[in-house]
Amino acid sequence: MLKYGGALGAFGVVAPALAACSGGPDSTSDTGGGGGADSVTAVIGYGNDQSWDPTLTASAFSVASNHHIFEGLLDTDPITREPYAALATEPPADAGATTWSFTLRDGATFHDGKPVTADDVVFTFDRILDPETQTLTRGFFAGWLKEVKKTGDNTVDLVLAFPFPDGLSRLTLAKIMPKHILGKSGAFKDLDTGLPEVTIGSGPYRMTANQPLSNTSFEAYADYNGPRKANFKKMNWLSIVDAAPRVAKISGESAGAQIADNIPYANVKQLEQDGLTVEGGAGMNHMFLLFNTDRAPFDDVRVRQALHYAIDTDKMIEAGLKGYGKAASSFLDEANPTYRKAKTVYGYDPDKAKALLDEAGVSGLKVTLMASTVSWIADCIPTIKASWDAIGVETTLDPQETSALFTKLDQKANYQVVASASNPNQLGIDADLILRYNYTADNIWMGYSRWAGASEAKNLFRLMDAATREPDQEKKKQMTQEYLDVVAENAVIYPVVHTELVTAWDADEITGIQPQPYPGINLLKAKPA
Incomplete structure (x- = not known):
């Protein structure tokens, strides 16, 4: 699964195998084409060390690049x-x-x-x-x-x-x-x-060099005769996972790039004051909880629900996300065409959380929360710990680099709960695709959760298949919304908050930028200013 490069990452950060990964050392090489009228340097907040196979990769860096190559x-x-x-x-x-x-x-x-x-x-x-x-x-x-x-x-x-x-x-x-x-x-x-x-x-650009954990360079393909031609002779995409050097690369006197994605929320005002255009895109980007249903008491839906109800999402959005997020009210984000508020919404309710734990006969629960070290995830997990501690669930945080975390999952680690980021919007926005990214019988995520064999899971898969085959679009939408309620109720892999992704660029040097609500950039419409 490591070859997938980012279950999450593709979608925001996910596994090495799956993650749009946000791992690896700082990378600031400018090799392969910098700024200027005929070239552009971009900073990507994800690693370029995952798979480049278009049929395999979910890496945010690779998927975004491949839209320019293939x-x-x-x-x-x-x-x-x-x-x-x-x-x-x-x-x-x-x-x-x-x-x-x-x-x-x-x-x-x-x-x-x-x-x-x-x-x-x-x-x-x-x-x-x-x-x-x-x-x-x-x-x-x-x-x-x-x-x-x-x-x-x-x-x-x-x-x-x-x-x-x-x-x-x-x-x-x-x-x-x-x-x-x-x-x-x-x-x-x-x-x-x-x-x-x-x-x-x-495609309009061909790869000229690729230095993992550093940069990938491209040049316009002269014989391209398709609909979206290259507007730059050269592009150089820097892989800079850590927030501080990524922000420094696009701001101040030493700025060496014209555009950067994955801007930390705390740096938005600073970059605007530096004269950059900074815009966010709200979509499917989210922090989720993943439970190991093979390990008691997380095989009990009431325990999974309790831990969701216990989280003070308002505090998380204020402290961890600086206001750039919304508490999840469905598996889908509110902008999705198929969105409907789920029948089960995990609003902050610590009393209900305690009651569910009591009903499940669970007391003295100790949880180790494994989490990826994506900057905004790291800012959010202290709120989870405080919330769970407050209902009597003794919580230990175990943050680790994304690829290391998902390597453990690939190796069948006997974990309890994982918190990380995901964004299937990088692949598309139709609800069927989004749900099948996480929920199918032979899916890697079902392997992580050990839930595919449960009767509730088998029922869900049947409902999903029926909706997929339904020819009437309105009926399909209704059927999809109904099985989304099943996903919400079971809370095996489920969002806590949906967030915005922020892009910054120098409008004096590059135009035609459209900030994406998913990781990476697309420069097929961009031009030198």
């Missing part, structure tokens, strides 16, 4: 998430059909100059759908996509198991990869590490 048949706008034709000439005429036909863009080539063909498309989707390969993206396709067939040198058909219009936006996750390079033995291992010779797509 293309899907369709890609999605980073803000509206509406699909647009990328490698394909146009979307299918009927999104509700069970066969989608695509024609590849005439003259599209990979960065080594070789043409993109239907064979490359089939090669990519075969990898995604292959159960032996166990790609991260498989969980977002296998339920509705039966096969991809070559119908000509530059044409393919996607054959669906049932009508699934939501699948159009997911095609951006299927970045088309060159068969003539990655079809060779051992090539995917080189792609996994970000070796520039194999990290080759058909």
